[in-house]
Amino acid sequence: MELTTLNTISYIWLALAIIVHVTMFYVTAPFGRHTSDKWGISINNKLGWVIMEFPSLAIMIYFLFTGTHSFHSYVWILFSLWIIHYLNRTFIYPVRIRATPKKMPLFIVLNAIIFNVINAGLNGYYLGEFASEEDYNLEWLTSKTFIFGIFLFAIGMWINLKSDSILIHLRKPGESGYKIPKGFLFEYVSSPNLFGEIIQWSGFAVMAWNLPALTFMVWTFANLVPRAKNHHDWYKKNFTDYPKERKVVFPFIY
Ligand SMILES: NC(=O)c1ccc[n+]([C@@H]2O[C@H](COP(=O)([O-])OP(=O)(O)OC[C@H]3O[C@@H](n4cnc5c(N)ncnc54)[C@H](OP(=O)(O)O)[C@@H]3O)[C@@H](O)[C@H]2O)c1
16 A cells, blocks of 8 residues: 555544544443443443454554564554553453443444554554654654653553543442542543543654554544543433532543
């Protein structure tokens, strides 16, 4: 594939993110607390997470080992950060979440597979075939862009992991209900885990400084801001004592 083709696909994919972003404020993605049997066949929730996240992990590993440029520059660092995140999301996160009778519609799994194949495909292909020593060399590794980007990535990942852990531990083994989360960034927003993930992939885009990484940052924002709003509205509807000062996803802002 030529770089111009990859760029064209990225621009079309970016435009689609904006449409999906607006739509998701009106149509709640039916998984987790918002799951519903109106969306057809459903599968085990934990299995759903493994199946839908695995393509992103597999595609990046494939391009890391087959890409022309993967080991001729420091681009392997970007591959590794992506792979570490998706190792957790594919295999560790589903094991850690509490087993509940909740199921995940196959519709969500299929949509997420498309999302992951395109995002990992664009990023993996670009990093493996178009990122050269001129882009990701020692100078890049000591640049302000790289240092700021990796700092954002690490902070975002830490916020995401810590918030997910707090949520997972709200339930004792065998419980399946919901409680108001307290402490850490939950004092400021309803979904610090989603806030952390947005910061994390923004950091990745700053570090990588290429179109596919920007596209993935925009998609993460497009998906997670409406999901956080859906969570926030759900809390307010289901808990009369839900803290009024708590924002949706960005502390003090929204
Ligand atoms: N990159 C992307 O576009 C993308 C898209 C979606 C998700 N993600 C990531 O995937 C992870 C999960 O996302 P999510 O929206 O499904 O998270 P979530 O709704 O906050 O749920 C996280 C886990 O905690 C449980 N939980 C949440 N709130 C709870 C409460 N108040 N009381 C008791 N248990 C509670 C959930 O159980 P239930 O499942 O039973 O509700 C689930 O097991 C996050 O880290 C997110 O960043 C990324």
